Amino acid sequence: MAQLTDAEKDSLYIHQIEDQKEPDKVLHAEPLYIDLIRDLGARKGEKEWNLGLGLTDNLRFDSYEGLIEYEWAPADRLGLEVELPFTFYSPVNGTANDSVPSNRLNSIKIAAQWSFFVNEPMATSMAFGYINEFELSDFRAFGKPFLRGNIYNPFLVVAKRWGNNFHSLIYTGPLVEQDFRTNRFHTTYDVNTSFHYMIPGTRNFIGVEFNKSISRGNFDMTMRPQMRLGIADNLLIGIVAGIPVSRENERLSSFVRLIWEPGHPKR
Template sequence: MNIRTFLLLNLVWAYAAPAISQNTDQEKDSIYIQQYENQQGPDKVLHAEPLYIDLIRDLGARKGEKEWNVGLGLTDNLKFDSYEALIEYEWAPIDRLGLEVELPFTFYSPVNGTANDSIPAHRLNSLKVAAQWSFFVSEPTSTSMAIGYINEFEISDFENFGNPIIKGNVYNPFFVVAKRWGTNFHSLLYTGPKMEQYFSTNKVHTTYDVNTSFHYMIMGTRNFIGLEFNKTFSDEDFDLTIRPQMRLGIADNLLIGIVAGIPVSRENQRLSSFARLIWEPGHHPK
């Protein structure tokens, strides 16, 4: 082989190698998506689920799916820190229907010399029960839609526990639409009103949530990076929090999600962080 032939072959390889690598990655990702979607059961589309305002169950859930979540969070407020903890269980008793039970806790700690008696009392926030029905799942268009309902039985704080036990109720119907663009890019809209009823006064306070998210899923995996935009509208105020996030699979049935919270228009809240551990018992390699 003379020097000209050698240089010519190297030049061809320099141009061809990236294309070959890209095609290999795309093929690997396409195979993964096909394995995820073409299992026995009804149609299901692979979507990236946001980590902070998560769904009741995967869109297009299949009978027998189940998942445990444990979450821990910290929010830096002006006068105190709040520590968030939750445990939830979600499952699909039949195709397309997801159910969930969640127990969210909040604990508080004073900062900057704030007196203990001026911060909120520790509490089990509520007993949350929820259902979600995927009424539209289209593999050709990589689109899914669902409606759902969350009911929160608000519980008195630990200092006044039992007086009464349940102090109010939150009614929260919602709508979800998600689309995958190509093989890696994902978008999702989660929106609905939230009506909080206080039993002591029988007054109802209504807000409206519009949560949008955008994610990039790593080739051939369920790992992703993305942004979640949590927006709340009310008669008195508007709040927006941007939440950069990432999800990483540490075992086939175990994932961890890490979220940062950056408030844009909140007056009393600064940065926050949140982590979610996701365990899928019975999940097997696809």
């Protein structure tokens, strides 16, 4: 039997994802740092576990972030997610411990995403979503109170694949933070764009995210070059570097995401 070329493998894999099942679904490269709640055009029964670990070099301390995340599709085109993000801090350059933030389980995040537009001929998908983040007190004052605030985050996702290998995506929406202690609100607007190239004949990709936020007239942006590697048919690892473009207190960062997809079909 003649060996398949990489282009033929790409076409077969896209055909497997898009044409073998109902409803329609378009293959898109998902960003690794600001990830989606579930694949765009999710099909009932899909599920995924994520484990993330990261390090950020700040001026006065280092922060170590982690997350445990489970996402699933209870119905076609509907994705749900539960996430527990946490952060630990370490002082640098002789910084006093009492001036460093306290370690914390940041929040309990629950989210939903509905793909309202999926068009295979256009290779385009769109989705609305909502994340509700119950912010918890840090470990120094844990339980006093237990909940210190809430973040309301509606968002819109638009993604397009160009040919078989090039992918673009925009993820945008406001984050409205409510402080329960003062009952004050603070709004930040995020615009996250990403571009990826999927390596021919594989599920691996290289790309970059541009994470941009506007808050009280200030603009911050971090570039996150990244790559995803398939370890097994249902196990992937994502590696991300963070390069701040216009942040005053943050320097370089790194992030690793381990992705396990139970029941993912073999290629």
